[in-house]
Amino acid sequence: MTTKTADAVSLTSATKRFGPVRAVDGLTLAIPRGQTVALLGPNGAGKSTTIALLLGLLPPDSGRAALFGLDPEEAVRQGLVGAMPQEGGLIPRVTVRELLTFVSGTYAAPLPLDRVLTLARIGDLRDRRVDRLSGGQAQRVRFAMAVCGDPDLIVLDEPTAALDVEARREFWDGMRGLASQGKTILFSTHYLDEADEHADRVVVLGHGRVIADGTSAEIKRAAALTTVSVTADGESAWLSTLPGVRHMEIRGGRVHLRSGDSDATVMALARAGAVRELEVVPADLEDAFVALTAKENA
Numbered sequence: 700m701t702t703k704t705a706d707a708v709s710l711t712s713a714t715k716r717f718g719p720v721r722a723v724d725g726l727t728l729a730i731p732r733g734q735t736v737a738l739l740g741p742n743g744a745g746k747s748t749t750i751a752l753l754l755g756l757l758p759p760d761s762g763r764a765a766l767f768g769l770d771p772e773e774a775v776r777q778g779l780v781g782a783m784p785q786e787g788g789l790i791p792r793v794t795v796r797e798l799l800t801f802v803s804g805t806y807a808a809p810l811p812l813d814r815v816l817t818l819a820r821i822g823d824l825r826d827r828r829v830d831r832l833s834g835g836q837a838q839r840v841r842f843a844m845a846v847c848g849d850p851d852l853i854v855l856d857e858p859t860a861a862l863d864v865e866a867r868r869e870f871w872d873g874m875r876g877l878a879s880q881g882k883t884i885l886f887s888t889h890y891l892d893e894a895d896e897h898a899d900r901v902v903v904l905g906h907g908r909v910i911a912d913g914t915s916a917e918i919k920r921a922a923a924l925t926t927v928s929v930t931a932d933g934e935s936a937w938l939s940t941l942p943g944v945r946h947m948e949i950r951g952g953r954v955h956l957r958s959g960d961s962d963a964t965v966m967a968l969a970r971a972g973a974v975r976e977l978e979v980v981p982a983d984l985e986d987a988f989v990a991l992t993a994k995e996n997a
């Protein structure tokens with residue numbers, strides 16, 4: 700495959716152990732160019748190690764990582780990748796402007812400094828020393844370092860962890876702009892609403908493996924958590940056999956059906972004329988995430 704057509708990110712059966720811990724366990728993941736992908740998982744699921752493998756910061760024990768069909772080191776050298784670590788990365792005693800000028804100088808075709816300052820919303824901090832920044836400000840400077848080289852792939856490890864609500868919103872406005880230019884974006888997060896709202900695709904990790912992979916709607920469906928409720932008239936055991944239904948509960952004269960295919964369940968209810976006070980409540984990503992990770996732990 701040529702580098703022109705290769706996936707932006709490709710991990711093939713990648714494994715990384717730390718002593719007895721398999722932080723990444725035979726993980727295969729391909730991200731086509733232009734996708735925005737969220738990496739989710741509970742603490743210790745292997746998100747940071749996965750990111751370190753695909754950036755070439757750690758060598759896999761077995762398997763392979765490639766970016767745009769190249770070894771990660773080569774892709775980084777060619778300026779195709781911008782990454783934002785969770786912490787660190789800032790040289791003390793220099794100003795924001797000096798730091799970004801230095802980092803931009805390592806790329807062949809960097810963005811103009813003013814554009815970077817605007818993107819990261821740090822124009823007013825340009826002359827501030829980087830060791831005098833608040834946590835949220837430092838986070839924005841790390842983001843500026845990730846994007847200043849105008850890379851095709853942007854990898855962000857918990858990019859909004861230190862940001863307040865307003866700064867998170869501004870951050871995602873900027874990311875949407877980059878995504879609309881065709882950049883590939885991979886980010887890890889603990890905020891499920893961010894994955895739901897901003898990712899084309901959500902990859903859920905558990906114990907170093909992919910336990911779910913799809914759009915957030917697909918993941919919610921796969922966790923079979925849409926609840927279809929109707930008021931029960933008479934005998935209702937038959938409702939548990941309707942298409943899509945995985946679980947039934949009767950509470951206070953209402954039947955609550957947990958369905959993996961709520962459209963099919965509702966159609967069948969309609970055909971049976973059992974639609975009194977029908978209510979359909981889709982799962983949110985948080986419900987799906989809890990269900991998936993509980994299943995994985997079991």
Ligand SMILES: Nc1ncnc2c1ncn2[C@@H]1O[C@H](COP(=O)(O)OP(=O)(O)OP(=O)(O)O)[C@@H](O)[C@H]1O
Nearest residue numbers: 717720721722740741742743744745746747748749
């Ligand atoms: N350098 C290391 N030495 C020993 N164990 C490590 C090392 N790095 C990671 N691990 C272990 O590997 C597993 C995966 O860790 P990793 O940091 O990749 O998870 P994560 O999903 O990013 O977690 P978090 O959400 O807490 O950041 C954990 O059990 C962790 O303790």
